Amino acid sequence: MIREHAFNTAWWGAPAGIVTEQVFFERPLAEQRELLAPFAWVEYRQLYDAEPPVWALSAAGFTHADVQVRFKLGLHQVKASPTLDAIDAVFASDEPFAVAPDDMAVFNHERFLLLPNATPECVNRRYATWANDLISEQPEWCLEVRMDGRPQGWFVSRMDGRSLNLTLAMLRKDATISGMHLYHKAMVEYAKRGARIGHASYSATNTMVMGIYARLGVRYLVPEGFWLWIAPDS
Numbered sequence: 001m002i003r004e005h006a007f008n009t010a011w012w013g014a015p016a017g018i019v020t021e022q023v024f025f026e027r028p029l030a031e032q033r034e035l036l037a038p039f040a041w042v043e044y045r046q047l048y049d050a051e052p053p054v055w056a057l058s059a060a061g062f063t064h065a066d067v068q069v070r071f072k073l074g075l076h077q078v079k080a081s082p083t084l085d086a087i088d089a090v091f092a093s094d095e096p097f098a099v100a101p102d103d104m105a106v107f108n109h110e111r112f113l114l115l116p117n118a119t120p121e122c123v124n125r126r127y128a129t130w131a132n133d134l135i136s137e138q139p140e141w142c143l144e145v146r147m148d149g150r151p152q153g154w155f156v157s158r159m160d161g162r163s164l165n166l167t168l169a170m171l172r173k174d175a176t177i178s179g180m181h182l183y184h185k186a187m188v189e190y191a192k193r194g195a196r197i198g199h200a201s202y203s204a205t206n207t208m209v210m211g212i213y214a215r216l217g218v219r220y221l222v223p224e225g226f227w228l229w230i231a232p233d234s
Contacts, residue, residue, distance in 0.1 A: 092139035155186035
């Protein structure tokens with residue numbers, strides 16, 4: 001019903017958990033509190049067509065943190081544009097690279113900023129660690145976008161079966177290209193590499209990314225809700 005989330009624990013520096021089954025919220029409140037007690041914070045996520053028990057979440061002390069808009073995208077349908085001609089993309093399998101948190105633009109639309117004492121710099125460290133793990137695991141699907149030889153940002157992904165999980169997109173804080181250029185270039189390059197379908201999600205509060213993916217022609221899926229429980233003494 002609930003387990004430790006190893007990655008979040010390592011990032012946060014204190015035990016972080018995740019509720020894995022809705023049945024957790026059917027247990028007596030005393031049992032819920034006992035299961036939550038070892039953690040500094042716990043996350044729960046569920047698709048909206050599964051009728052999440054909102055009243056039960058609230059009673060358990062969980063707060064609504066985000067809505068993630070899920071989608072699929074036919075990568076082979078994304079056409080190149082002359083505006084991309086001056087932009088290069090290099091895969092980590094061809095030229096290894098790493099992502100440093102201090103080089104990244106901050107994540108403004110991020111549920112983890114709700115955690116006590118979380119800062120944009122702290123969140124950047126989380127995503128840099130995640131990005132570098134993906135670069136190590138699947139370098140053939142992780143790329144750095146450059147213009148005039150200078151890095152502008154990164155798009156790191158992983159292949160899930162026959163579909164590409166478009167996991168993380170990050171502009172450099174000093175990038176001179178737009179987010180649209182980063183995303184568009186990455187989709188074109190992934191299609192060239194043989195990926196046909198991409199899937200991912202983004203925060204419903206991130207209207208910039210919403211506009212980018214809408215222009216690229218995504219097909220929207222059932223959204224997913226995220227809730228957080230934070231220990232009272234945090």
